[in-house]
Amino acid sequence: MAPSAYVWLGLAAVYFLLPLYATLDFSLKENKAGVPCCTLHNYGWVIHNGDFWHTIKISFLLALETIVISLVLFVPTIYWVHLKLPRLRPVIAFMALIPFVVPPIVMVVGLLKVFAWTPGWFYGQPWGFLAAAYVILAFPYMYFSLDAGFRSIDVHTLTEASQSLGASWPTTLLKVIVPNIRTAALGASFLALAIVMGEFTIANLAAFHTFPIFLQYVNESQGFPAGALTLLSFLITWAAMLSLLLVGRKRGARGAVIAGAR
């Protein structure tokens, strides 16, 4: 590697790591005069805070729900589009861009109106309304990741090979197609997880108490614990991603190299 590459790498590392270091430094201080550096008091406060565990559980379960609904909806849809309706691909790609274009504040107002007729168990619960909103929000990330996965395999030949061997459509999808787009599905799931764990606007305007809302509340009311909370949430999100990766890898280790059927 050229020396200049090390310089750029160092600069990038500083760019990403410096804020983390500053947050760490901040989280080890205490809001009392004369207390020497450093203290883990703020971390203790977070860990013993019931709201922290409650909200992070809600956000994490919401993320899982979003991932499951999105995969169940989008994998068969994109598969069918690749197989039978390739002309629809640009239309779906355009639709997938809409959540990028429409600001969340506009989207939440629209969604609140659209879903106003739905029963209370849906409209008043994060598992209903908020999950539906997050599926829409995650659509572009899901679509483009999965689409890339489907493009990396020969969907037509694999499908026909599977059918000629006697497999039905569901068997073909679950036993042949899904294992070969696992990497793409994992990538899409990471992105959905990250989005849901950090989404503030919709949850706030729809009056749901998720983790980002709690984080914002702590940040406004208690400075030093907010630093600890930020770092802990960062670690928890990374741990969640790592566990998703391990689960995916464990089941699909042999299929890790799927450079394509050809």
Added chain:
Amino acid sequence: MSYLTLENLHRDFGTVKALNGINIQIGEGEFLSLLGPSGCGKTTALRLVAGFDRPDAGRIVVDGRDITNVAPNKRDMGMVFQAYSLFPNLTARQNVEFGLRVRGKDRATRGSKAGELLELVGLGHAGDRFPHQLSGGMQQRVALARALAIEPRVLLLDEPLSALDAKVRVQLREEIRRIQLELGITTLYVTHDQEEALAISDHVAVMYGGVIEQMGTPSEMYTAPATPFVAEFIGTMNRLEGRVVDSTSGLVEHAGLRITIDAARGRQAGERVLVLIRPESLEVQAAGGNGDAGGNVLRADVITHTFLGPVTRVKLASGELSLTADMPPARASALPVGSSVVAHVPSEGVKLLQLGDDAPASVGLDPDNP
């Protein structure tokens, strides 16, 4: 008794008639090749048999049962594809076991059948490898084993060797034939490679423009082409368009050249015909020798030599007439480029096709590389 019957199959794609009423009958245990250039409809026909597409008209019958509208996964057809089609996430053994797993066979049955078939295709040692760890030829062998594992009623092969290099292609086609004969499985094979089709088939059907031009044994197709297209497509052929001058002696005239051909006897004088002469039938000698005398002799100049291994292909020109002759390399070297030669057209063994007044004598294929 026909085992697989394709009856009056039609298939249109928009304005293109991919299949225009083809009829094929294959006996049980027979190996039939559909041969033709790109776009002739051969793969469409195979896909209809596999069930991946439905005909606009006509029907497909296997062992007396009409399967025209049966779903592909209910047809019991083993298929090997042109593209590498092994499931990338499964090992070679798991690929072979896939069809048996779908059919609910137990682990022991699957394991023994897969092992047996991998041995049959010479890959008993590679069962635990993933497709990306296998060469193209090995992948197609596994694909063949996978297709055979379900004990299909008909084995379908869609240009399975076209992605392989020449040497592997020859080896594998011989293995396909050996296995087909060993198992006695009815096989429909699609290829654009005439040598491949002639080498391994019991019968060959040459297709062009969505119809079957001719069907017969490889030997019949080579020695007795029934249409100008088949004559042009199978092997290399000198084609002389002419008219019968004398039906008694079999005299035919082509651009001022008069030759006597046995096959022209009994034809009507003035009839438009296509004279077909295989390059290996032409006897070529240096000018000025004894060969100058007698009939059916044409004076020409040597234009090019093409070394093809066992033979050298010599191009001759005489005015506007161009001929191709194959001969042993040693003999060709005695006839250098630019030298004058005499070519003797034998009156026996030369084929003649009747041409309608408007029928084209050629469809424009490259005679050396159809």
